[in-house]
Amino acid sequence: MIDLHLHLILNKKAGSGNGLKISKKITTRLKQLNIIYHTYTTDYQGHAMAITKKLLTDTLLPWKNESSDKTTPFPLLVVVGGDGTLHEVINALANNFDIPLGYIPAGSGNDFARGVNLSQEPLTALNHLLTCEKPQRFNLLHYHNHLTNQERWVNNNVGIGIDAAIVSQANHSRLKKLLNMCHLGSMSYLLAASSVIFKQKGFPLTVEFDGKKIDYPNALLCTTTNHPYFGGGLALDPLANPQEANMSLIVVDYQPPYRLIGLAVKLLRQTHFTSPNVHHYRMTELKLSSSTAQFGQADGEELGQAPLKLTFSTNERFFWL
Incomplete structure (x- = not known):
């Protein structure tokens, strides 16, 4: 077994406070095993x-x-936290x-953990980490918005359209803080969805890949991902790896709300x-553009509301999983 000195970034507010319980479990177990560790708690x-x-x-x-x-x-x-905390750390590591x-x-959705077949039981995940002999490679998404010159690494997916609008409304809801305090944070997204739908x-969307150019005049949702899960465990592309x-790119045409129930x-x-x-494609490089202002989200983090001109690619990084 590799001798490790763990540097734990703890988001104790993750998962509507579940991060606090999990952090205690992890540090208690590390003390029992006499593993060297340092903790760094996120405050904002x-x-x-x-x-x-x-x-x-x-x-x-x-x-x-x-x-x-x-x-x-x-x-x-x-990282001991949710997909959002992981997103921050991956972007800080950038090209390293x-x-x-x-x-x-320790989040509420944990889509990345599902996507890489990592146990969501914290002590099981810790035990696996401690018994690893070497890291393994997983691909991350990378996007560049040519209109703002913004670039990000993405561990789950990038969404444009209705899912991002739901994220934005939920994040700005006055109820979200109260629901988080009651450990009901996911309810804020359900309430937002019931309104946004x-x-x-x-919205108009242009997709370019493999020498093809496809125009969607009336898209409702556009999601780029490289693992199956979305929205806290929904298998948006069950075969993604x-x-x-x-x-993977999934585009959904606009449909009235009553048809969305069937979908x-x-x-x-x-x-x-x-x-x-529902339109599904696989590729290694991708361009997306929309001439109208649309909400965007990456790993549940808001990208604002603006016209988009994005290019996507993937790159491998080491994970100790």
């Missing part, structure tokens, strides 16, 4: 990114095969793909690709 949005950037300057090291021969423990960064990253899911209009370079049932049954209003 963006704090995980700041902590990671500091650790990059003085602590973290790239993985090399000969690391196991070192006399000092290998410094391993581990050879610095391995551990993860113990009647307001969202179709983060260990492959291919990414939601198909999604739950994983038969949504049989719908003529």
Whole structure:
């Protein structure tokens, strides 16, 4: 077993407070095992990114095969939080793909954990992490918005349209803070969805890949992903694999709210690709553009509302999972 010095970024507010319970379980177990660790607790949005950037300057090291021969423990960064915390850390690490990253899911959705077949039981995930002998490679999405020059790494998916509008409305809801305090944070998204579903209009979307150009004059949803899960466990693309370079694009045509109920049932049954209003593609590079202002989200983080001109690619990074 590799001798590790764990550097734990703890988001105790993750999962409507579930992160606090999981953090206690993890640190208690590490004490019992006499594992060396340091903790860094996030206090605000963006704090995980700041902590990671500091650790990059003085602590973290790239993985090399000969690391196991070192006399000092290998410094391993581990995120204990949800998909949003993981998103911050991955973007702070940026192109340092050879610095391995551990993860113990503590959020409400935990789609990344599902996508890489990582246990959502914290002590099981910890035990697996401690018994790993070397990191493994998983692909991340990368996008560049040419209109704003913004770039991000994405561990789950990028959504344009109704899902992003729901994220935006939920995040700005006065009820969200209260619901989080009651450990009912997911209710804010259900309430937002019940409102947005009647307001969202179709939008023009242009898709380019493999020399093809496809125009959708009336899209409702456009999601780019490289693993199956979306929205807290919904298998948007059941065959997507983060260990492959291919990414998946799913475009849904605008439909009135009453038809969306039937589509939601198909999604739950994983038969949504049989719908003529659902379009599914696989590719290694992708361009998306919309001339009208649309909401966007990446791993549940808001991208604002603006016209879009995005290019996507994938790249492997080391994960200690």
